[in-house]
Amino acid sequence: MTGDKVITADKLTKRYGDFVAVDHISFEVHKGEIFGFLGANGAGKTTAMRMLCGLSLPTSGKATVAGFDVYRENEKIKQNIGYMSQKFSLYEDLTVKENMRFYGGIYGMSDAFIKNKTASILDQLHLQKEGNKLVKALPLGWKQKLAFSVAIFHEPGIVFLDEPTGGVDPVTRREFWNMIYQASESGITIFVTTHYMDEAEYCNRVSIMVDGKIEALDSPAQLKKIYEAGSMEDVFLQLARKAVRAAD
Amino acid sequence: MRTLKFLLQKEFRQIFRDPSILRVILIMPVIQLLILPWAADYEMKNIKLAVVDQDHSDYSRQLINKITSSGYFILTDYTDSYNASLKQIERDKADLVLQIPDNFEKELVKEDEATLFMALNAINGVKANLGGAYLRTIIQDFNREVRTEWIQFPRFSPETQIEVVSSNWFNPLMNYKYFMVPGILVILLTMVGLNLAAINIVKEKEIGTIEQINVTPIKKYHFILGKLIPFWILGLVVLTIGLTISRLFYGIIPAGSFVTIYVFAAVYLLAVLGLGLLLSTFSSNQQQSMLLSFFLMMIFILLGGLYTSIDSMPEWAKWITRFNPVSYFIEVMRMVVLKGSNLADIKYHLFSMLGFAAVFNTWAVISYRKRS
Numbered sequence: 183m184t185g186d187k188v189i190t191a192d193k194l195t196k197r198y199g200d201f202v203a204v205d206h207i208s209f210e211v212h213k214g215e216i217f218g219f220l221g222a223n224g225a226g227k228t229t230a231m232r233m234l235c236g237l238s239l240p241t242s243g244k245a246t247v248a249g250f251d252v253y254r255e256n257e258k259i260k261q262n263i264g265y266m267s268q269k270f271s272l273y274e275d276l277t278v279k280e281n282m283r284f285y286g287g288i289y290g291m292s293d294a295f296i297k298n299k300t301a302s303i304l305d306q307l308h309l310q311k312e313g314n315k316l317v318k319a320l321p322l323g324w325k326q327k328l329a330f331s332v333a334i335f336h337e338p339g340i341v342f343l344d345e346p347t348g349g350v351d352p353v354t355r356r357e358f359w360n361m362i363y364q365a366s367e368s369g370i371t372i373f374v375t376t377h378y379m380d381e382a383e384y385c386n387r388v389s390i391m392v393d394g395k396i397e398a399l400d401s402p403a404q405l406k407k408i409y410e411a412g413s414m415e416d417v418f419l420q421l422a423r424k425a426v427r428a429a430d
Numbered sequence: 431m432r433t434l435k436f437l438l439q440k441e442f443r444q445i446f447r448d449p450s451i452l453r454v455i456l457i458m459p460v461i462q463l464l465i466l467p468w469a470a471d472y473e474m475k476n477i478k479l480a481v482v483d484q485d486h487s488d489y490s491r492q493l494i495n496k497i498t499s500s501g502y503f504i505l506t507d508y509t510d511s512y513n514a515s516l517k518q519i520e521r522d523k524a525d526l527v528l529q530i531p532d533n534f535e536k537e538l539v540k541e542d543e544a545t546l547f548m549a550l551n552a553i554n555g556v557k558a559n560l561g562g563a564y565l566r567t568i569i570q571d572f573n574r575e576v577r578t579e580w581i582q583f584p585r586f587s588p589e590t591q592i593e594v595v596s597s598n599w600f601n602p603l604m605n606y607k608y609f610m611v612p613g614i615l616v617i618l619l620t621m622v623g624l625n626l627a628a629i630n631i632v633k634e635k636e637i638g639t640i641e642q643i644n645v646t647p648i649k650k651y652h653f654i655l656g657k658l659i660p661f662w663i664l665g666l667v668v669l670t671i672g673l674t675i676s677r678l679f680y681g682i683i684p685a686g687s688f689v690t691i692y693v694f695a696a697v698y699l700l701a702v703l704g705l706g707l708l709l710s711t712f713s714s715n716q717q718q719s720m721l722l723s724f725f726l727m728m729i730f731i732l733l734g735g736l737y738t739s740i741d742s743m744p745e746w747a748k749w750i751t752r753f754n755p756v757s758y759f760i761e762v763m764r765m766v767v768l769k770g771s772n773l774a775d776i777k778y779h780l781f782s783m784l785g786f787a788a789v790f791n792t793w794a795v796i797s798y799r800k801r802s
Contacts, residue, residue: 235645239484239801257647257802265645269638275447276440288648 186213188340188371189234191242194243196229206243213339216362216372218382222422228268230391231342234373235265248339249412261289264333264341264370268348272329274318277310280319281328282335289336303331323354324362327361334365341365342343343374347381359384379415390418393427433648437656445660454626459618459668463675469571470737474560479508480515481523487535489576496572498526502564519551526550526561538576600685600768607680612763618694620672620702620756621727623665627706628723630657631798632713638707644721645673645711654795658703665699666692694776697783699757704790705755710799730756755786 189211196204204226211217218271221227232238234247236256245252250263267427272281279300286296307327317325326346334341343362347355359381366372376383382402389399398405398421400413411417445451479497480627483490498505503526507518518524529547548565550558601608634640643653647743673691676682683692706723713719732738733747740748753756758779763772773780 213568237641237644237801260645262541262649265642267638267641267645269641271639271642273440273444273639274637275444280440280443284436285642285646286439287439288643288646290432290647 186189187211187273188248189373190214190244190246191216191230191234192244193228194245195241196226196233197241198236202394204233204240207391207394208243209389209396209397209399211340211371211373213365213371214369215387216366216374216385217272218385219373219375219391220377220388220418221375222425224427225391226394227391228344231344231373231375234259235263235342236260237265244374246290262339264331264344265336266329266341266346268344270325270329272317272325272332275316277314277316278304278328286335291336292375293351293375299335303335307331320355321352323357325391326350326354327358330358330361331407334370338370340371340373343372346374346376347376347378355381356385379413379418382414382418388414392421397424398402433652433796434655434659437652441656441660445664451626455622455664455668456671459622460675462592462618463611463614463672464679466632467607467680470610470614474564475502476558477503477557477561478506478523478525478564479503480509480518481505481525482509482515482527482529484510484532485530485534486510489535489538489562490530490741493530493569495501497565497568500564500568502561507595516549516732518698519549522551524551525554525557526565528565552802564668580719595754608682608768609731609764610683610736611676611680612735612767613661613760615669615676616756616763617731617734617736619665619668619699620730620759621666623661623699623702624706624723625720626661626664626711627703628709628713628719629716630661630709631707632716632719637716640784646695650798654707654791654798658709659762660793661706662699665703667696682767684767686766686772690766690771690773690776693773694759694766694780694783697780697787698755701783701786701790704787704794708790708794708797711794730754733757735760752782755783758783 186331187210193206193210194208195202195206207230219227219231233240233252234245236252236259240252247259250258252259254395258343262350273284276284282300282303283296299427304313309324317328320328330343347358349350350358355378362372362374376382385402387399387401388405389396391397400408405417406414409417409420411420479493483494494505497503506524507515509515512529515524515527519527527549531545531547534544534791546569548562550562552558585647634643709719709722733751733754735751740751740757743751761777762779765776
C-alpha cells in the first residue's frame with residue numbers, strides 16, 4: 183500500500199433537519215486500494231458517497247477527493263472520478279455504443295479515444311455483437327457490467343460503486359469482481375459499498391458504518407481478529423446489531 | 431461546444447425512438463387544428479326557441495316563419511300558454527321564449543304599434559345575449575318589411591332614419607376562423623413545447639440518469655441547451671405543420687410575411703421551453719411537472735385573449751396578461767395574419783418575448799442543481 187491518499191474525510195457530516203445521516207466520519211483511502219464501505223440499509227453509506235462525488239453538499243467537516251476540496255472544487259473532482267449509482271444509469275433507449283459515445287463525449291474524450299475504448303470494452307465483455315442493441319434489451323447482469331465499464335470509460339483515478347452487484351446472480355457477481363480487480367490493477371482506486379459479506383473479503387480494507395458513524399475500519403483479516411469472528415459476516419452482525427436507527 | 435454536440439445527438443436519438451413524442455408532435459396538433467376551429471365558433475346557432483302564440487294570425491305566423499328560416503333558431507315548442515313555455519326553459523328545452531300576445535295583428539294594423547315579449551334563459555349569458563340580439567334584429571327586419579308593404583313610397587320618408595353602413599377591415603367577411611385558427615395554433619404550439627420540456631429533465635430524474643449526468647463535469651448551461659435546442663427545432667416543425675393546415679383547410683394566407691411569424695415564434699419557443707425546463711427542475715416526478723404545466727396552461731389560455739378580448743378584462747386581469755407569453759403571440763399572430771404587420775410593428779412584443787426567454791432560461795439554469 184502506498185502512502186498516497188486519494189480520498190480523505192475529516193469529521194464529514196450531513197444533516198437533514200434533526201436527522202444526522204452521516205455523523206462526523208473520518209477516514210482515508212489510499213491510491214490503488216479497494217476500499218469496502220459497509221453498513222446496513224439507512225446507515226448513511228450512499229449519503230457519504232454522494233458527498234464525496236460532489237452530488238451532495240456536506241453540512242460540516244472536511245473532505246478531499248483526488249486532491250480537490252469537496253466544497254469548492256467539486257466540478258474538478260468530477261473530471262477525476264467515475265460513479266455508478268444504485269439506480270441503473272445508462273440510457274435504456276440508446277444502444278450500448280451510443281451510451282459509451284455519449285458518456286465519453288461529455289467527459290471530453292476525443293473521437294479516436296471513444297472509438298478504441300468502445301471496441302476494447304466490447305471485446306472484454308464479449309459484447310461485440312450487442313454493440314448496436316438497445317441497452318434495455320440486455321439482461322441485468324450485462325447491464326451492470328456495462329454500467330461499470332461506462333463509469334470508468336474516461337479512465338478516472340477513482341471510481342465509486344454504490345451496491346454495484348445488487349440483484350445479480352452469483353456468477354455475474356464473480357465476473358463483476360474480476361472486472362473490479364482488473365481496474366484496481368490498472369491503478370484505479372475502488373470505493374465500493376456492498377451488502378455481500380463475501381465481497382467484503384475481497385477488499386483491501388473495509389469500514390463498517392452504523393447509524394451514520396464509522397464503527398470499524400481495518401483489513402478484513404484484522405477485523406476478524408479484533409472481533410474474534412470467523413467471517414466478515416460475524417463481524418458485520420456484531421456491529422450492525424448495535425444500530426438503533428430503523429432500516430429503510 | 432463539443433459537449434453540446436454529444437448532448438444533442440443523444441436527445442435527438444431519444445426523441446426519434448420514442449413513438450409517443452412523435453405522436454404528440456405530429457399527430458396531435460394536426461387533429462386538433464382540424465377539429466377545434468369548427469367548434470370554437472363565436473356565432474350562436476341552434477338556439478332553442480319556444481313561441482307562445484296567442485294571436486294565431488297571419489302576421490304572427492309570418493313572423494315565426496321569418497325567425498325559424500334565419501337558421502339561428504330551432505322552434506322547439508309552440509303553445510299559447512306563457513307558463514307552459516316557462517316550464518320548457520326550466521327543463522332546458524328552450525333558451526328563449528317569444529310571446530306574441532293576443533291582438534298582435536289587430537294592434538299592428540290599427541294602432542300602428544304592437545308589443546312582443548321576450549324571456550331569456552340567462553344561465554349561459556353569451557347564448558342569451560346573442561340570441562336576444564339576433565331575435566331583436568329579425569323582428570326589426572320584420573317591422574321594416576311590414577311598413578314598406580303598407581306605405582306607398584312618398585318622396586320623402588315620413589320618418590327620418592339613420593342607417594349605418596359599416597365595412598369590416600382586415601377580415602372583410604368576418605370569418606371567425608381567420609381569427610381563431612392562428613390563436614389555436616399558438617395554444618397548440620405552447621402546449622406541445624411546455625409539456626415536452628416540462629417532463630423531460632424530470633424524466634431523467636425518475637429513471638436516475640440525471641445522477642450520472644450530475645457526476646460528470648458537464649456545464650449546467652450546456653445541459654439546459656442540450657434540452658432546449660431539440661424541442662426548439664420540433665416546435666418550429668409543429669408551427670410549419672400548423673401553418674400548412676391553416677392554408678390548406680382554412681385558406682388562411684397571412685397578410686404579413688412568414689419571416690415575421692417565424693422570427694417571433696423562434697423567440698417565443700425559447701421562452702416557453704425555458705419555462706417548461708424551469709418547471710422540470712422544480713419537480714421531482716412527471717406527475718408534479720404535468721400538473722404544474724396544466725395549471726399554467728389554463729391560466730395562459732383563459733388570460734390569453736383567445737376566446738375573450740383582453741381589452742374588456744378588468745385592469746388587474748389585463749396586468750396579469752402582460753406576464754402571459756401566450757397573449758403576446760396570439761396578438762402577434764392576428765396582427766401578422768390579418769393586418770399584415772411587420773417586424774417593426776411587433777417590436778414591443780418581440781422585445782418583451784426576448785425578456786421572457788432570457789428570464790426563464792437563466793432561471794432554469796440557476797435552479798438546475800448538480801449538487802443537493
